[in-house]
Amino acid sequence: MAEAARGEGSGPETWERPDRPKADADAPLVVDVDGFEGPLDLLLALARNQKVDLARISILALADQYLAYIEELRKLRLELAADYLVMAAWLAFLKSKLLLPEPQAGDEPSGQELAAALAFRLQRLEAMRDAAARLVNRDRAGRDVFPRGAPEPVELLRRSRYSASLFELLSAYAAQRQRQMVSIVHVRRRQVWSLAEGRELLERMIGSIAEWTPMEVFLSPYLVSPEIRPSVRASAFGASLELVREGKLALRQDGAFAPILLRDAAARDDDG
Amino acid sequence: MAEPTAITSLAPEAQRMALRMVEAILFASAEPLSADEIASRLPDGSDVASLLRELQHAYSGRGVTLVKVAGKWMFRTADDLAFLLRREQDEPKKLSRAALETLAIIAYHQPVTRAEIEEIRGVSTSKGTLDVLLETGWLRMRGRRKTPGRPITYGTTEDFLIHFGLESVGDLPGLEELRGAGLLDGRIPPGFSVPEPRDAPDLTEDEDPLDPEDLLPSALRED
């Protein structure tokens, strides 16, 4: 029944029914004039039936139609959503105002003004529906018109850009030089010949020293600088003592401060 | 130069190169680019406006055309080839009649509050309707109306313009007629001023900025 009064759809796009709250199971059956979005929508559908420009519509006739329609529904003992009844009451009030002679010019709006206001609302609602239809039938991006399917994105290359001022550079330099002149005690690195180095040298010689030979001969390539000489001598001597104990080397010194001679332990001792 | 209005002093070769660059930049992007964005990637002093005009002319009537949407430029397939390219899976989510009507009202009446939308439609707006619309990215909350209750005002986004192929909200179909008929006027009966829809990012005189908590996702569910 409601559908019968419904105006034409506003465009090829099929619109879904709006979600409306469903009545509770045990509440009285509420027919909210299914298919209409409220009393204004119903009024608009009825107005379209007048087949005249909405601007020239007879509001009085429209009010009658609405009231008759609502009456019809109520005869079926169907309960209507409250706002349809509110609209019915308001239209009945409007109708009485339109039929009665104009009251003295007062603060209350006249029947004509109220009718004009309702006509305006109907026009505006219809205009918005048409606008929605025109909007939705435009060539829409992603449906009718398409952007580049394989866009080539701009690659962002981040490049660090360092900055420092000359003042920062100079204060950094001065500060650290200053720091160093106070805190650094220059302990000159001692040049040391280790015991291991002495031993390594002597072990390489073992097997080839058949004659008594002064130790200085082997060490001479290492005794380059005066600072290192004592260290080389001490380490080589220490190592030689170790090797004697291991039975690999023989040592001989002919007198105090005389050269220290060495040879392989295995060599034949002619002199005893 | 062939173009009498072009005040550019570029040699033809440089002019051709600049044109190729604009073409490449726009072709590479799936989103519209503003003239300024394009200019920032061209040699200094390029007359972007005239290059865009020339490019648009070169592509007119082709399978791909250069269009201006949301005040920006983009290449797009030609309107009349929709039949060729339309594919089922491309169909954007269908909006309910209520949502579509609400969208149109917001587009034409923006900035507009929920109460004003309801006044026009004559029904209350179900919560879901605005949610669905906000989700499309076509709508945004703009601010709050400086009236008691400080209701949120809604407007359309750049995505809205891009999706519906509009250069600005001033290009909404039928806008002039509607305005002429006084149908965009909120007051009943028609008053003195005829408001124009505006989606300018700055708020109107009767709008306040949104409250910080409005920007939380839950704020979309305005009651």
Place this chain on the structure above:
Amino acid sequence: MAEPTAITSLAPEAQRMALRMVEAILFASAEPLSADEIASRLPDGSDVASLLRELQHAYSGRGVTLVKVAGKWMFRTADDLAFLLRREQDEPKKLSRAALETLAIIAYHQPVTRAEIEEIRGVSTSKGTLDVLLETGWLRMRGRRKTPGRPITYGTTEDFLIHFGLESVGDLPGLEELRGAGLLDGRIPPGFSVPEPRDAPDLTEDEDPLDPEDLLPSALRED
């Protein structure tokens, strides 16, 4: 038909339409398309090969070109315009204190090796510090010191002079000037000196030229 090789019997208007269709299909496609795939979306009997040839010709020398990759067709930015699709973004960064000190020592004491820098600073220099400094473009490897181990010597570049507004490294203030500026305080032990830096491009007597492999990028990561 202008194209003498085109054996298509389509009327010019239909031919133009078919060309527009191929253009739009290729433009909107997210993937390269084979001639067959294109043909399947065109009116029956379209000569896709000749349409593609014609389209490729129309786009030759333009900002965008129609190319065939792995047997399929796609639009792509012209090779010589690839630079438009890259944007460099400077990220301003401050040098760390260690980097600044190292840089200052290299500036004053160049040519200087890493071990010498460490001796002056009294702490070891992390690899990262020299890497960062080389990245600034203010430092360069000059050569190799003629001592056992042949360590690399470092010096400053022209960019260094430009950045710090110096005409030459000889303009770096000396001991007295540093003291005058209050950067060094009064009590300076005897024997303390600030070198007179020189950054002459030719190697000093105790420098060898760099080995060829020093110039490979991996050489920056000197251990």
